[in-house]
Amino acid sequence: MLADPLSGLRGQAQLRCVGGYDLLLESPDADLAPSQVLRLGSLPTSRRLERWLAGLEAEQVLVSEGDPRPLDPLAVVKAQTAAGVQAWVACQLDGPSAAPSAAACRLATSWRDAEARLQVWLDQALSMGPPFTGAWTEPALARHLSRLLPPGLPLMLANSSPVRDWETFADPAAPPRPMVGFRGASGIDGTISEACGLAEALGSCFLLTGDLALLHDANGWLWRPQLRGRLTVLVIDNGGGGIFEQLPIRTEPAELLDFDRLFAMPQPVDPFALAQAHGVPARLIASPAALPGDLAWALAEPFSLLVVRTDRRHDAELRRRLRTMAALASASR
Secondary structure: OEOOHHHOOOOOOOOOOEOOHHHHOOOOOHHHOOOEEEEEOOOOOOHHHHHHHHHOOOEEEEEOEOOOOOOOOOOOOOEEEOEOHHHHHHHHOOOOOOOOOHHHHHHHHHHHHHHHHHHHHHHHHOOOOOOOOOOOOHHHHHHHHHHHOOOOOOEEEOOOHHHHHHHHHOOOOOOOOOEEEOOOOOOOOOHHHHHHHHHHHHOEEEEEEEHHHHHOOHHHHHHHHHOOOEEEEEEEEOOOOHHHHHOOOOOOOHHHOOHHHHHHOOOOOOHHHHHHHOOOOEEEOOOHHHHHHHHHHHHHOOEEEEEEEOOHHHHHHHHHHHHHHHHHHHHOO
């Protein structure tokens, strides 16, 4: 089971999910190719998983819950049903039951072994301590935050880098929780307002967002006087659209393209001043060592802002290195 972070299936004790598929499929091993694929719902966040699915010779079936729309832009599924997974499974059990084949068991073992090696390696590569030395990085933040957030606390992941980093680097064994994201062409519209609505409906919510997504809905802070529910916002302040640093856009020499103005678009807005103007208390998490204490403070407030400052160019290069090294680590026997 390759579980997208927004599925909410990761961390469920009764399920053995693979969380590191985005890294494992950077250079996919032939031992990981299945003969059948059951897809539940729409396409996941990972473009590498999309490419892998598109290139498989396996028979693919897509099951959705009451959504009859065509959900396979890859045009590779053999059949699609909107009857839901429970009804689909019941149909498969009409005939005599059988134990998994030897080939299926070998496939499961290959995935689980590769996942286990990868997660051990990621723990070492993204360790923040003790003694919690070094500066913040966005991949390390996703991994350690996934472990520190209280079990069951609803989490909203803003579009672009936050949802992708959570997919790739969060600990798949971290406590399960309701997961929400807003994917699409207008994926950063209404980010704070949506999080406030979730806090209102669910009682509490934690929003992980980038600085541009936060500013794109600056009026969402106006919810504060009327918010019934607890909302904690953690903004990754990396001076603009960090997702674009991960694309092959920059030129050599750099003067040929004004990358910051055209793509990163850093804004001269102080998130602390913006929060203060709306009566929202805020703290800067100055170091990884301060994360547990500052997180505990923020979660006790009815509406609060935490700020982590990172270097988007450094983190883009870190992600590239991690992908190259993870492929070697997960393939080693």
